[in-house]
Amino acid sequence: MSKYCEVKKITVNHLKKMKKDGEKIACLTAYDYTSAKLVDAAGVDLVLVGDSLGMVINGYENTLYVTLDEIIYHTKAVKRGLKRAFLVADMPFGTYHISEEEAIKNCVRVIKESGAEAVKLEGGKNVASLIKKLVDRGINVMGHIGLMPQYVHSMGGYKIQGREGDERLIEDALALEEAGVFAIVLEGVVAEVSKKITETVKVPTIGIGAGKDCDGQILVFHDVFGMFDDFVPKFVKRYADVKSVILDGGKKYIEEVKNGIFPSKEHSFFRG
Ligand SMILES: Nc1nc(=O)c2c([nH]1)NC[C@@H]1CN(c3ccc(C(=O)N[C@@H](CCC(=O)O)C(=O)O)cc3)CN21
Numbered sequence: 001m002s003k004y005c006e007v008k009k010i011t012v013n014h015l016k017k018m019k020k021d022g023e024k025i026a027c028l029t030a031y032d033y034t035s036a037k038l039v040d041a042a043g044v045d046l047v048l049v050g051d052s053l054g055m056v057i058n059g060y061e062n063t064l065y066v067t068l069d070e071i072i073y074h075t076k077a078v079k080r081g082l083k084r085a086f087l088v089a090d091m092p093f094g095t096y097h098i099s100e101e102e103a104i105k106n107c108v109r110v111i112k113e114s115g116a117e118a119v120k121l122e123g124g125k126n127v128a129s130l131i132k133k134l135v136d137r138g139i140n141v142m143g144h145i146g147l148m149p150q151y152v153h154s155m156g157g158y159k160i161q162g163r164e165g166d167e168r169l170i171e172d173a174l175a176l177e178e179a180g181v182f183a184i185v186l187e188g189v190v191a192e193v194s195k196k197i198t199e200t201v202k203v204p205t206i207g208i209g210a211g212k213d214c215d216g217q218i219l220v221f222h223d224v225f226g227m228f229d230d231f232v233p234k235f236v237k238r239y240a241d242v243k244s245v246i247l248d249g250g251k252k253y254i255e256e257v258k259n260g261i262f263p264s265k266e267h268s269f270f271r272g
């Protein structure tokens, strides 16, 4: 068993140390109090309140509709469910795109109001100067390169990155490290390139669809537990089939209501 099981509260230092120790970092998304409590109890090291909530919670076609207030609302709920895991809030599209001043203001708001211990933003060299300013102000920042869902329109879809070489991705990873990120998400990156980035930077890399050689892995809660099937990317592995559990339980409940079996005496109140 890993020595990190004993750690009461994971901090940014533990995450950096895990890379040095060769201890893989297990991460999941969560969007509410109850699911946060469950993944924390399971022992996940890091929880991300992802802007993927726009898709799995709200049913939007992409992540671009998510607002700052929505991320704060969900992060506050997740915060109350966590004891051990490190908490990261995803900065939504548009909240760090107008000016560095506005971006800093929005990140400060997220940290101040939500209880998140870090923010994550998509981008490489183009956001390095902003990240440096955030880090200078005591805000932990997680980078995110490769397939960046907030670029869905300009990329013309969700495209795996690094097929035609690794130069740009490596430059971006180095720029993020130089700017002071404590970790970098590599999303939808070919395994060979993720391996090279992971060997090149000192900060941990957290992969999603980026192969086995990243320092950690992250997946979306609803994908891992088989609750979301509008689309299932190739990189998703299902570790439970909660959809069937809910459908089966739901059918039993409906049948018992229709047949007058529920509620029975034990679920009812009486005067005497
Ligand atoms: N439920 C959920 N899971 C996710 O992992 C996720 C979201 N939502 N929303 C935001 C982004 C979007 N993501 C996606 C969505 C689709 C593909 C996809 O269809 N990829 C193709 C590969 C295409 C190629 O080879 O270039 C695939 O077949 O997996 C990948 C990542 C990952 N993120």
Ligand SMILES: CC(C)C(=O)C(=O)O
Binding pocket: 029, 048, 049, 050, 051, 052, 053, 090, 185, 187, 208, 218, 219, 220
């Ligand atoms: C999948 C992770 C990295 C993410 O950005 C999200 O859930 O929004």
Ligand SMILES: [Mg+2]
Binding pocket: 050, 051, 052, 063, 090, 149
């Ligand atoms: Mg995201």
